[in-house]
Amino acid sequence: xxxxxxxxxxxxxxxxxxxxADIVARLKRLRAAGLYxxxxxxxxxxxxxxxxxxxxxxxxxxxxxxxGFLPFSEPPDPTPExxxxxxxxxxDGELKYRGLCPAWPENRxxxxxxxxxLLDALQPPALHLDFMRYYFANNPIFGVNLEWEDGRKWLDTxxxxxxxxCQTERLELLGREATTYDRQHPAFIFKRIQQRGQHVEEVxxxxxxxxxxxxMRLTVAVRVQVFNRALxxxxxxxxxxxxxxxxxxxxxxxxxxxxxVEHRFQENQRLLRQxxxxxxxxxxxxSSAGENTPEQLLAQAQRVVELGADGVALFHLGVLDEEDxxxxxxx
Ligand SMILES: [Zn+2]
Numbered sequence: 001x002x003x004x005x006x007x008x009x010x011x012x013x014x015x016x017x018x019x020x021a022d023i024v025a026r027l028k029r030l031r032a033a034g035l036y037x038x039x040x041x042x043x044x045x046x047x048x049x050x051x052x053x054x055x056x057x058x059x060x061x062x063x064x065x066x067x068g069f070l071p072f073s074e075p076p077d078p079t080p081e082x083x084x085x086x087x088x089x090x091x092d093g094e095l096k097y098r099g100l101c102p103a104w105p106e107n108r109x110x111x112x113x114x115x116x117x118l119l120d121a122l123q124p125p126a127l128h129l130d131f132m133r134y135y136f137a138n139n140p141i142f143g144v145n146l147e148w149e150d151g152r153k154w155l156d157t158x159x160x161x162x163x164x165x166c167q168t169e170r171l172e173l174l175g176r177e178a179t180t181y182d183r184q185h186p187a188f189i190f191k192r193i194q195q196r197g198q199h200v201e202e203v204x205x206x207x208x209x210x211x212x213x214x215x216m217r218l219t220v221a222v223r224v225q226v227f228n229r230a231l232x233x234x235x236x237x238x239x240x241x242x243x244x245x246x247x248x249x250x251x252x253x254x255x256x257x258x259x260x261v262e263h264r265f266q267e268n269q270r271l272l273r274q275x276x277x278x279x280x281x282x283x284x285x286x287s288s289a290g291e292n293t294p295e296q297l298l299a300q301a302q303r304v305v306e307l308g309a310d311g312v313a314l315f316h317l318g319v320l321d322e323e324d325x326x327x328x329x330x331x
């Protein structure tokens with residue numbers, strides 16, 4: 001079983017030798033092949049030295065360091081112009097997320113530029129993308145649980161981005177404001193989702209060219225529910241895999257119930273057909289979908305590998321405790 005884990009350090013931590021030694025020891029106990037290192041972009045660019053040292057250390061230890069990057073996240077030093085091109089996602093009146101909307105050509109160009117800066121700074125063996133999509137397909141009034149909802153509630157709405165360009169796109173589609181009828185019409189929704197897919201894929205292809213030029217691999221964390229979530233957020237990842245745009249994919253199969261994990265994994269195996277891509281199923285010890293015991297997490301990992309996964313990606317290193325490490329090192 002190939003084991004990866006998400007990891008969220010910062011430069012100050014990585015500058016401390018005892019911290020790095022402890023992390024490497026944990027990864028060894030986990031028998032990890034590598035890590036999805038979710039670096040804060042600004043933190044990397046402000047102080048590259050500890051990051052570069054950590055990349056080199058991982059190489060020496062035989063660990064596959066994959067540099068995490070969020071193409072549409074809030075940039076480190078946003079200009080007033082960038083702020084105009086972002087959208088805000090509120091939940092119950094509270095700010096849940098703010099980022100750069102993929103609808104803007106400027107934001108798509110900027111994503112490739114930001115990745116170039118990071119790759120030049122660290123020269124990692126691989127780039128790992130997260131949030132490679134529009135954020136949150138559904139209207140916030142439907143509440144946080146919808147993110148993991150399997151039922152039909154998501155059909156009743158989906159999130160209409162309110163940034164100026166998305167409003168213009170909707171106007172351009174009809175030559176007038178969309179009515180409630182239009183917004184619920186399958187053809188209108190089809191056109192909107194098609195646009196989302198094109199915008200996201202344009203950036204993915206640019207990043208694929210970039211990583212190929214640098215002789216680096218490209219991996220992506222994706223929505224586990226392809227129909228309920230991924231497609232309506234512009235993330236047609238089964239097709240990306242079929243077209244060879246990715247080297248590995250980690251569907252975030254976060255659930256506390258083994259049957260749900262199995263069902264979702266098998267559903268995606270059918271969608272992937274014969275795609276030549278490594279599947280490292282994302283499994284969570286603790287996430288917004290709930291908490292698993294160390295035994296439950298291990299059972300999920302063993303089951304998806306039995307069903308055909310190449311390995312697993314654990315979410316995340318910081319929440320694994322002594323009991324987890326004892327179980328994994330005993331494998
Ligand atoms: Zn928008």
